[in-house]
Amino acid sequence: MPDLPTITPETVADLVDRLPRSSWIGGRWIHGRDGSDRPGANSDTDRPGAASGTAVSLAAEDLAVEDPATGETLVTIAAASDGAAAGLAALDAAAEAQASWAATTPRERSDILRRAFELLHARADDLALTMTLEMGKPLAEGYGEVSYGAEFLRWFSEEAVRTPGRLRPAPAAADQLMFVDSRPVGPCLLITPWNFPLSMGTRKIGPALAAGCTVVLKPAGMTPLSSLLLVEILEEAGVPHGVVNCVVTPQSKEMSAAVMADPRLRKVSFTGSTPVGKGLLRQAAEHVLRTSMELGGNAPFLVLPSADLDVAAEAARLAKWRNNGEACTAANRFYVHSSVAEEFTRRLAQVADSLVEGPGIEPESTLGPVISAKALSEMQELVDDAVERGARIVTGGEALDRPGHFYPATVLADVPADARVCREEIFGPIAPVVVMDDVDEMIAAANSTEFGLMSYVMAEDHREIARAVRGIASGMVAVNVGVASDPAAPFGGVKESGVGREGSHEGLAEYLETTYVRMAL
Known part of the structure; x- marks a missing residue:
């Protein structure tokens, strides 16, 4: 990765000025590349739709794209106000x-x-x-x-260039x-x-x-x-x-x-x-x-008795707080064996406290804002629900008082299984820790969801690893690593996490x- 450039207001303004701001159909920006050619909602102005230049009427409306670090509009797009017409125009082009x-x-x-x-x-x-x-x-x-x-x-x-195919003799017909x-x-x-x-x-x-x-x-x-x-x-x-x-x-x-x-x-x-x-x-x-x-996902993160806690803490940093915690593969529920629970929770809180919340354009920032004001409110609701049910805030737990949609890296301990934060996909920087005494109980808890996209297993004993990997119903399992996605690997889930x-x-x-x-x- 290159050294990060210095981002100034002038850098941002220059980029925003150069961004395309219109739909692309049949090889054309349908309202001009900069979105300046915007017929209104009642306009019958023809616009090119298909690859051959077929004319279709596509009205435009302003769509504001917000910078979640400030809560302010970054740029305005000339969006198609008639989604059905725009979609069919694009399908015309694709079909042709x-x-x-x-x-x-x-x-x-x-x-x-x-x-x-x-x-x-x-x-x-x-x-x-x-x-x-x-x-x-x-x-x-x-x-x-x-x-x-x-x-x-x-x-x-x-x-x-490797599209599959085969040719062979018919088994019963020479x-x-x-x-x-x-x-x-x-x-x-x-x-x-x-x-x-x-x-x-x-x-x-x-x-x-x-x-x-x-x-x-x-x-x-x-x-x-x-x-x-x-x-x-x-x-x-x-x-x-x-x-x-x-x-x-x-x-x-x-x-x-x-x-x-x-x-x-x-x-x-x-x-x-x-x-x-x-x-x-x-x-x-x-x-x-x-x-x-x-x-959707609701990824369990299992810390088994033989886990190397340094490895587990680093994996947790990536699995939980990469992309601001907003990933379908993000660790959602931390099931930690009682023999290592106190020490792992301490290290998890240290990782959370080491993250620097701030706008992503600032080079020291390692945790940015959540996507919207609605998401920010949902984070607080999840934490408040867990606390009301008996959970304890180890670190974080309250939205930051600053512009934008910032929620701190948060670790919750003593989280009951019925808390919303254990049952719902969090999609944010909250890590709930549930302590358990038995590995089979941890595996059962990992499977106690309609989802089955990603799971994480932290252990050094190969028998513990095999036991967990074979027992968890998940399309993907990461063992002692915090990121498993790779273009060379099949990505997908089981149960209600998807098909294909x-x-x-x-x-x-x-x-x-x-x-x-x-x-x-």
């Missing part, structure tokens, strides 16, 4: 481009994705600062996400062959969350493009800027017009409903909450769409259909 994009060679698609990987690194300063400003993460973590997000483009540039081919699913709707605004886009777009699919990207309304920069970079890398489209609209439900009701769409990939994912799955059933759902996998070989397969051909010689 689908056949030609699928006909490109895997090597062509690979080369484009590789160029995009290189351009992301070349634009790292802009991308990292944009994420810090619109989402709040420390600038160092913004650079980390650029590297992580770019790796999906590099990985799938390599996977593009004069026949069996040919199994892989083909792109078709146009895809990709819906990304606000907490990792760049890498969640590349994690979906990379395999879709590698497989030969066109896409309609719907970024979160709170953090659209990183996605708009991403599509600008993809166009510079050589992605043909209509292959990647990005719609910014406050009407998310209306947009997704309209696009998913259109039979031209063949897949939807969503990262977000379980309730929203369930609704999308119900809509997907109408046309039997392929689905990838990366949904992103990353690795499985990530490409999510965008491919299998065709079987029987051939007489």
Whole structure:
């Protein structure tokens, strides 16, 4: 990671002035790149929609993007006020481009994705600062996400030329062959969350493009800027017009409903909450769409009797407070064996106290604000509920009195199992510690949730590790590490944490259909 640059008000103003501020459909900024061409809600002004230049009427409205470190508007986007119309215009463009994009060679698609990987690194300063400003993460973590997000483009540039297929003799017919081919699913709707605004886009777009699919990207309304920069970079890398489209609209439900009701769409990939994912799955059933759902989490963090507490404390720092605690993989419930509970809790509090809360643009900041005033209020409600039920605040526990949405790194001890902080996904910098006397009891508690995305196990004894890993119902398990996500590994959960996998070989397969051909010689 490069040395962090000095961020001044002039640096921010220069970046904001250069950011795209409009949806990207069919190879065009539909309201001008700077959003200045904004027909009103009752306008019938035609706007280009499809790759061929088909005209559609897309009215615009102002969408304010807030800086959570100040609570003030960072920039105003020309958002599509009619989400359904904008979504269908983007699908027009994607559907029109689908056949030609699928006909490109895997090597062509690979080369484009590789160029995009290189351009992301070349634009790292802009991308990292944009994420810090619109989402709040420390600038160092913004650079980390650029590297992580770019790796999906590099990985799938390599996977593009390894599309699976096979040819073999028919077992019971000497004069026949069996040919199994892989083909792109078709146009895809990709819906990304606000907490990792760049890498969640590349994690979906990379395999879709590698497989030969066109896409309609719907970024979160709170953090659209990183996605708009991403599509600008993809166009510079050589992605043909209509292959990647990005719609910014406050009407998310209306947009997704309209696009998913259109039979031209063949897949939807969503990262977000379980309730929203369930609704999308119900809509997907109408046309039997392929689905990838990366949904909510409630990750248990088990500290077993043999744990190295130095290792466990460092893993906890990353698992709990990376990205301001706003990650679906974040450690949510700390189940600590009684034999090490007092010492681990002490070390966990030391880690929390060592974090520096502040705007992400300040180089000394290691914990930024939560995303919104609503999120800040929810943090306090969770802590207050736990305390009312008997929990004890070890450190933190009260919102900071300063501009922006800052909540301190908080450690709670003596937390009862029925506290909301143990039952709900926290999505913030609160660490509740529950002490238990038995390893099997800890494993049972880890499984006592409808979620099953990520789990953490801290232990040195290989028998304890095996016992926990085999017993926990989770799509991913991190042993003695605080971060497990990797573009080369399959990311996804079990139970109500989702269906499908992103990353690795499985990530490409999510965008491919299998065709079987029987051939007489």
